[in-house]
Amino acid sequence: MDYETQRRLICELGRRMWERGWVASNDGNLSRRLGEGLFLVTPAGVSKGFLTTDMPVVVDSEGRVVESSGAYLPSSETPLHLECYRRRRDVGGICHAHPPASTAFACARKALDASILGEALMVLGPVPCAPYARTGTPALSAAAGPLLDDHDAVLLANHGAVTLGLDLEQAYWRMETLEHTAQICLGVRLLGGGVPLTDEQCAQLRRS
Numbered sequence: 339m340d341y342e343t344q345r346r347l348i349c350e351l352g353r354r355m356w357e358r359g360w361v362a363s364n365d366g367n368l369s370r371r372l373g374e375g376l377f378l379v380t381p382a383g384v385s386k387g388f389l390t391t392d393m394p395v396v397v398d399s400e401g402r403v404v405e406s407s408g409a410y411l412p413s414s415e416t417p418l419h420l421e422c423y424r425r426r427r428d429v430g431g432i433c434h435a436h437p438p439a440s441t442a443f444a445c446a447r448k449a450l451d452a453s454i455l456g457e458a459l460m461v462l463g464p465v466p467c468a469p470y471a472r473t474g475t476p477a478l479s480a481a482a483g484p485l486l487d488d489h490d491a492v493l494l495a496n497h498g499a500v501t502l503g504l505d506l507e508q509a510y511w512r513m514e515t516l517e518h519t520a521q522i523c524l525g526v527r528l529l530g531g532g533v534p535l536t537d538e539q540c541a542q543l544r545r546s
């Protein structure tokens with residue numbers, strides 16, 4: 339994928355996040371690994387619904403700006419993204435948003451039990467909730483980092499969610515599955531609780 343196409347994709351996925359109501363105002367951020375220790379991240383202070391291809395910022399592995407058109411600065415959550423890339427060499431893209439149902443679980447500090455839904459188990463696996471840490475601080479990276487070693491989707495207490503993918507599109511799709519699953523889980527709880535899949539059924543799904 340060429341450089342301009344990568345910029346177009348990050349704008350397109352930002353627009354989808356905003357249209358789906360996963361972010362309000364200037365919330366949320368997206369990034370992708372460019373190779374050679376560089377990363378393309380969404381800018382701070384811009385609605386994800388109205389990104390243009392000149393806005394994403396190129397940073398190095400320490401978060402220093404390498405390339406930026408205009409006065410755009412990288413997202414304040416860039417350190418969390420860089421922590422993910424440091425820990426997971428397989429990750430090529432990251433999505434962070436505040437989707438309402440997923441964030442409700444995060445505010446209740448309840449992990450999302452994917453064993454209620456086969457599709458979620460296959461796409462996400464268990465989704466833990468990281469301890470609370472203030473947004474945009476190194477403490478958030480420290481709180482979520484260890485969980486991101488073994489999970490592709492993690493809730494951030496009293497904040498939102500982060501999903502990882504081999505590329506940015508996969509990270510985005512995982513956020514979509516996460517929010518869909520959270521909405522279903524809320525409905526299941528309203529109905530008095532669901533019937534979880536058995537350990538054997540879960541194991542079969544993980545193998546498929």
Ligand SMILES: [Zn+2]
Pocket residue numbers: 365366415434435436473497498
């Ligand atoms: Zn956030």
